[in-house]
Amino acid sequence: MLSPLMIGLYVFVLAIFLGFELITKVPPTLHTPLMSGANAISGITVVGALYCAQTGETNLANIFGAVAVAFAMINVVGGFLVTNRMLSMFKRKK
Amino acid sequence: MLSQLLPLAYLAAASLFIFGIRNLSKVRTAARGNRLAALGMLAAIILTLLDLGTIDYRWILGGIVVGSVVGAIAAIRIQMTQMPEMVALFNGFGGAASALVALSFFFRAIAGHAGGDVDLIPALGGASIGVTSVLSLLVGSVTFSGSLVAFMKLNGTIRGNHLSFQAINILNLILIVVLLGLGGALLVKPWPYLWAMIAFLVILVGSLKLGVTTTLRIGGADMPVVISLLNSLSGVAAAMAGFVVQNYLLIISGSLVGASGLILTQIMCKAMNRTLGEVLFKNFGGSTGDKDDGYSNVKESSAEEVAMLMEDVSSVVFVPGYGLAVAQAQHTTRELANLLEARGIDVKYAIHPVAGRMPGHMNVLLAEADVPYEQLVEMDQINPDFKTTDLVIVLGANDVVNPAATNDPSSPIYGMPILNVHEARTVVIVKRSLSPGFAGIANHLFDNDNSIMVFGDAKKVLQEMVTEVKQLS
Numbered sequence A: 001m002l003s004p005l006m007i008g009l010y011v012f013v014l015a016i017f018l019g020f021e022l023i024t025k026v027p028p029t030l031h032t033p034l035m036s037g038a039n040a041i042s043g044i045t046v047v048g049a050l051y052c053a054q055t056g057e058t059n060l061a062n063i064f065g066a067v068a069v070a071f072a073m074i075n076v077v078g079g080f081l082v083t084n085r086m087l088s089m090f091k092r093k094k
Numbered sequence B: 001m002l003s004q005l006l007p008l009a010y011l012a013a014a015s016l017f018i019f020g021i022r023n024l025s026k027v028r029t030a031a032r033g034n035r036l037a038a039l040g041m042l043a044a045i046i047l048t049l050l051d052l053g054t055i056d057y058r059w060i061l062g063g064i065v066v067g068s069v070v071g072a073i074a075a076i077r078i079q080m081t082q083m084p085e086m087v088a089l090f091n092g093f094g095g096a097a098s099a100l101v102a103l104s105f106f107f108r109a110i111a112g113h114a115g116g117d118v119d120l121i122p123a124l125g126g127a128s129i130g131v132t133s134v135l136s137l138l139v140g141s142v143t144f145s146g147s148l149v150a151f152m153k154l155n156g157t158i159r160g161n162h163l164s165f166q167a168i169n170i171l172n173l174i175l176i177v178v179l180l181g182l183g184g185a186l187l188v189k190p191w192p193y194l195w196a197m198i199a200f201l202v203i204l205v206g207s208l209k210l211g212v213t214t215t216l217r218i219g220g221a222d223m224p225v226v227i228s229l230l231n232s233l234s235g236v237a238a239a240m241a242g243f244v245v246q247n248y249l250l251i252i253s254g255s256l257v258g259a260s261g262l263i264l265t266q267i268m269c270k271a272m273n274r275t276l277g278e279v280l281f282k283n284f285g286g287s288t289g290d291k292d293d294g295y296s297n298v299k300e301s302s303a304e305e306v307a308m309l310m311e312d313v314s315s316v317v318f319v320p321g322y323g324l325a326v327a328q329a330q331h332t333t334r335e336l337a338n339l340l341e342a343r344g345i346d347v348k349y350a351i352h353p354v355a356g357r358m359p360g361h362m363n364v365l366l367a368e369a370d371v372p373y374e375q376l377v378e379m380d381q382i383n384p385d386f387k388t389t390d391l392v393i394v395l396g397a398n399d400v401v402n403p404a405a406t407n408d409p410s411s412p413i414y415g416m417p418i419l420n421v422h423e424a425r426t427v428v429i430v431k432r433s434l435s436p437g438f439a440g441i442a443n444h445l446f447d448n449d450n451s452i453m454v455f456g457d458a459k460k461v462l463q464e465m466v467t468e469v470k471q472l473s
Helices: A004-024 A028-042 A045-050 A060-087 B002-023 B027-052 B058-077 B080-113 B120-124 B127-154 B165-188 B193-216 B220-245 B248-271 B276-281 B303-312 B322-327 B330-342 B361-368 B379-388 B458-471
Strands: B315-320 B346-351 B376-378 B391-395 B426-431 B451-455
Touching: A004 B002, A004 B127, A004 B220, A004 B248, A028 A060, A028 B002, A028 B027, A028 B080, A028 B220, A028 B248, A028 B361, A045 A060, A045 B027, A045 B080, A045 B220, A045 B248, A060 B027, A060 B058, A060 B080, B002 B027, B002 B248, B080 B120, B080 B127, B080 B193, B080 B220, B080 B361, B120 B127, B120 B165, B127 B165, B127 B193, B127 B220, B165 B193, B220 B248, B220 B276, B248 B276, B303 B391, B303 B426, B303 B451, B303 B458, B315 B330, B315 B361, B315 B379, B322 B330, B322 B361, B322 B458, B330 B346, B330 B361, B330 B458, B346 B361, B346 B379, B361 B376, B376 B379, B426 B458
Parallel strands: B315 B346, B315 B391, B346 B376, B391 B426, B426 B451
Antiparallel strands: none
């Protein structure tokens, strides 16, 4: 039986290979939207951060958790919106 | 029930991210890809909130509202010329979020031990969580402070310094060893409460300092590499945070972003003929940029004369660089191109991979000015065409069209792939002065017999050309 750490490591390495395969196909024209889109995806930390501020007390763990949620949400909302804005500008020749 | 379904939902979200990125590989489907990824994220967040159940939501809600509002305002107000700054800043926020998750875990773990000793590994819930929370803090903090420095450099708040590279490299190396050593020591034995807290804060501050000193001395021309690398690191930090909270969705997403940033880093390095090590640890060229560099055959012309040239050409290639972004000249470029096309002239844009301050920067700028993306041609595709091009107009680009890269083995940029504009019949270079580009070296393209210099701000010169071309019969 693999430990959760080992499974995590397997997932980590395999996802990196998958990422390489996927991103190699992205043409240079789309590199900026790719980056801002990737930025938004890295905001997934928000899911971890949500578990960090579960009580109403004012303590360091909750404060750091709430700030983490805010930072990650800036990434998520800002990243997806700005990527969408950019991509709507890419047009074919009329 | 829900808690058993949650991992499946996370798997669905990860799949949506993967589909999203796959769709991002074609312009036609890219917008849909972005929406798919956003949908995955929305699902992941909502399901996590449901899984949390009845808890006190005040802190969480505050974070969500503040973050969403700030992010939305930034995304709506940002100008396309400022995209590199924005991406740099967002990379930093991603890193910060991961570091804060580690900090939060740490403070929760030691909370009950005030006054006594803390054995961190059992307190955190296992050795792997201990190790990865130290790594998450370290990588996240380096990403955060490094990105802030990159952001401030890009918007001109601070300039690079030219401190001795070697000394800083050695100091940074020592710092990394000390921080990792301290992290290790923190985990292997119980520490008094106060000392444990101090040690963790030392790792935080040391990592922040590491990010600053590493990024501070990297030059403007290397910015595309730095942004890509920080992008990658923000992903790695998220993956580390995933190990801390034991969530495979974070690990998968973080790895995807890490790989994405790494590939872009590689592409940018290759386009500059530099290794990542050279970007991070060595000054570029190091030659002087202050002397006049011995230009002897420079021909100066005016917008009016160049417009006359346009009277009898059949093909024009624009070569945009960072100067175009600074001058905000993308719309005027498009206006001139429209006039030329109306005269039956074939118009294209040659895009060097490192033109601008981040990968794909020029493409986004020109897309904003409604230039159809089919007209933007990559370096390898357009290079063979320069021989048969009548007129090339270089707009605020310098090092990426320097022929020394192909014909002067003693040049610091020798070997870097360039746009072979010197092969065209006539090359017009719109530039403020003869000053060198970021490589700090002379560009003898300006000296060529088929080169014409037009000095001035790109937007102003182009506006004059537009006026003149309109007057052509």
